[in-house]
Every structure is written in C-alpha cells, then in structure tokens.
Amino acid sequence: MKRARRVKQADGGVELPSDLISGSRKGCFFCPENLEEKTPLFPPDVIPEGRLRVGASRLFPNLFPFGEYHAVATFSESHFLGLDEFPPPLIRDCLNNCLQFIRRVHAKSPEVRYCSINWNHLLPAAASIIHPHLQILADRKPTLYLEELIRASEEYFKKNGSSYWVDLVAAERDRDERMIAETGPVTWLASFAAQGNSEVLGIFTGISSVSMMDETHVEALAHGLSSILRGYSHLGVGSFNMAVLSGPLDRGLDHYSLNLKVISRPQLRAHYSSDCGFMERLHDEPVVETMPEELAAKLRGYFT
Numbered sequence: 001m002k003r004a005r006r007v008k009q010a011d012g013g014v015e016l017p018s019d020l021i022s023g024s025r026k027g028c029f030f031c032p033e034n035l036e037e038k039t040p041l042f043p044p045d046v047i048p049e050g051r052l053r054v055g056a057s058r059l060f061p062n063l064f065p066f067g068e069y070h071a072v073a074t075f076s077e078s079h080f081l082g083l084d085e086f087p088p089p090l091i092r093d094c095l096n097n098c099l100q101f102i103r104r105v106h107a108k109s110p111e112v113r114y115c116s117i118n119w120n121h122l123l124p125a126a127a128s129i130i131h132p133h134l135q136i137l138a139d140r141k142p143t144l145y146l147e148e149l150i151r152a153s154e155e156y157f158k159k160n161g162s163s164y165w166v167d168l169v170a171a172e173r174d175r176d177e178r179m180i181a182e183t184g185p186v187t188w189l190a191s192f193a194a195q196g197n198s199e200v201l202g203i204f205t206g207i208s209s210v211s212m213m214d215e216t217h218v219e220a221l222a223h224g225l226s227s228i229l230r231g232y233s234h235l236g237v238g239s240f241n242m243a244v245l246s247g248p249l250d251r252g253l254d255h256y257s258l259n260l261k262v263i264s265r266p267q268l269r270a271h272y273s274s275d276c277g278f279m280e281r282l283h284d285e286p287v288v289e290t291m292p293e294e295l296a297a298k299l300r301g302y303f304t
Helices: 018-025 032-038 088-108 144-160 164-175 215-234 278-283 292-303
Strands: 052-054 057-061 069-074 114-121 133-139 179-183 186-190 200-204 239-245 259-265
Touching (some): 052 088, 164 186
Antiparallel strands (some): 052 057, 057 069
16 A cells, blocks of 8 residues: 555654663552552452462552443563563463453353453554553443454344354455464454554454353463464554454354454554544444543633
C-alpha cells in the first residue's frame, strides 16, 4: 500500500526514553514494594484471598472499572519488559491467573456470562501504567464488537450451514497468503480486513469460550503470543493492543470460535500517552473521562 510509505515527520527511531521508564518505576502501584499496600482487595464473597497469584502473576481489582467485574493481572515484578521479553511461561501463568478469576466470578454470579482478556502495552496503546499487565472484563452483556461478532457468526451459520471461523481457517490455509502459523489448537493469521496496523488474528479450534480452555489451549496461546511479540519487536513495533473475545461462559456455540486480535501501536516516546486503548480499538466501546455536566459548567462562561 502506498499509504504505508508516506512521510511521517513524527517518526524518529525506536530508542526508548529510559528516563521515562526509570522515573515511572518509583511509586508504581504494580511493583512488588507497593502492590500489597496500594492495590485494592476483592470482597471476600468474590475472592476470599483478596488477590490471586499464579507464578509471578498477581491479580487484583481495577480501581476504575469498565464493567461489573474488572480485574488487573500483572505478569511479573519487572516494571518494564520489551516485546521480546515475554517468554511463553510468563504469559501462560498470567493467562491462568485470568482464567482462575473468570471461573470464580462466573461460579459466584452465573448471570455474568461474557468476558474478555485485554492488553494495552505501554502509553501509546493507552496504558496508564508502564508495568506490563492484562485487564479482565466480565459482565452480563457483551461489548458492542463482541455482540456483533456473535450475531454475524450465527447469521453466517444459518445461511451456509457451517462455521465462519472454520471456513476462514480452511480458506486461509488453502490460499497460504495470510497464514502465519498454527500452534496446536490456535491458528494465527494476518487479518484480511484489519481494525489496526499489523493486525494478527488468532482463532481457536473447537471451543467458543474461555471457560472451555484447558492447559493445551493456554500453552498454545502463550507460545503464539510470545512468538508474535518477538516478531513485532524485530519489525520495530513498540506497543500494542490485544483482546481475547470469548463467547458466553455458560454454553458452547457451534457458530462461534474463541478468537483474539493483536494490533500494533506507535513507539513509546516521552510526553505522549494515547487516550485510545483496547476498548475503543477492539471492542467499539468509547471510554471518556469527562462528565458532560462538568464540561458544560466549565464552558458556559465563555459564551457570556
């Protein structure tokens, strides 16, 4: 595409602002010396332990939730990790921590049927904290994009008598133009109709929900994500968004496959933080921080 070769005056190499990284380390809520004191606990009826741990991963409530249940899961005690510093075991343990949380929540509140596992990596991807972490959302209703995916998948199934996702994998395998790799039950494709730059689509075989994942699925996802991030790093990608989009937790769907998307975002630079993260880019859900009533009160005076 010619557009990819256009001049970008803001581009200036990929050197990371080390002062930003080191400066943000002090007082970081997610670093080990602060986590116990500065992160909240879950109510005892949700998570009796208050927080969850798998390996080096710690999971706790998000102070500013987007949904009925919103948790944060750190990967490790390391405040900063480059894209080539996420080995499969590190990702696996964090994913297992997320799945443990989702299963606990659904057991307590069966009406909470929809969930996603999300990742804003670094400030250009709208992460407010540099320390690497996942965000887990669980709610009674799907996000707009997930709802549309499930609806369109069902329509395709009714019209064609087959799963769109199975057909897509078969077609891409046959054409061999956008196929990247297969890690066990997960097929990795470069998206034909992408929502973001360098978009990678991962499709699970035979399952529609994270509640159906076993250790084989987790290992395959961890290995694939680690490989994609190492590839991104060598391509010069510095930050990214990811969303794992699950079907309903309480039943399997023949017409839907558990899937995830990863998209690249700009390089980390000093004095820049995006306000557009996984909710906007991969869920079609805008998140705003301004209250309309407060904004109106602030702007009225400029009309007199």
